[in-house]
Amino acid sequence: MRNIKLVLAYDGTGYAGWQRQLGQPTIQQVVEEAIARLTQAPVILHGAGRTDAGVHAQGMTANFQTDSSIPLSGLVKGLNSMLPEAIRVLDAEKVAHDFHARYNATGKVYEYAFMATEIMPPCQRLFAAQVRAPFMCDAVRLCLPMVVGTHDFSSFEASGSRDLT
Structure with missing residues (x-):
C-alpha cells in the first residue's frame, strides 16, 4: 500500500468547496472519482484544509492510499487527462505511510485581491x-x-x- 501526496491547483468557481457534499460538485469528489477510475479502486482523498464554494487554490496538498503500482508520473498525466480543466494535479509524491495532509500541514497562506x-x-x-x-x-x-x-x-x-x- 502506497501513500501518495498530491499537489493540486484549481479554479473553484463552479464548485461547492473542497469537501464532499451530497448533490453538489466539489473538488474532493471530482478528484476522488478520477483517482478511482484510474486506479480501479475507491479512495478517500484527505486535503490539507477545506476551501469554501468558489475559492481557488494554487497548491492544495492532499493524500490518498492505494495498492496501485501506476508510476507517479503516470498518475499525474492520467489524472490531468481525466479531470476538468479547472482542476490540475501539479505533482505526485510517495510519502511515509503515516503522512496525513491535514494533520501534517505546517501552514496555510490566504491571498485576497x-x-x-x-x-x-x-x-x-x-x-x-x-x-x-x-x-x-x-x-x-x-x-x-x-x-x-x-x-x-x-x-x-x-x-x-x-x-x-
Whole structure:
C-alpha cells in the first residue's frame, strides 16, 4: 500500500468547496472519482484544509492510499487527462505511510485581491473583488498589520476539532 501526496491547483468557481457534499460538485469528489477510475479502486482523498464554494487554490496538498503500482508520473498525466480543466494535479509524491495532509500541514497562506475600479475587467472577476471608488487605500494600509502574520483561529473551529489553527 502506497501513500501518495498530491499537489493540486484549481479554479473553484463552479464548485461547492473542497469537501464532499451530497448533490453538489466539489473538488474532493471530482478528484476522488478520477483517482478511482484510474486506479480501479475507491479512495478517500484527505486535503490539507477545506476551501469554501468558489475559492481557488494554487497548491492544495492532499493524500490518498492505494495498492496501485501506476508510476507517479503516470498518475499525474492520467489524472490531468481525466479531470476538468479547472482542476490540475501539479505533482505526485510517495510519502511515509503515516503522512496525513491535514494533520501534517505546517501552514496555510490566504491571498485576497481587490481592484478599486468602476469597471471590472471580465478576466479579473475570478481573482479579485471589485471595490468601487473612492477606495480609502491609506486606511486599509494602516489596518493590514492587524491581519498579516500568524493568528490563533481556534475560536472558529468546530467543537472537538483536531485541526491546528
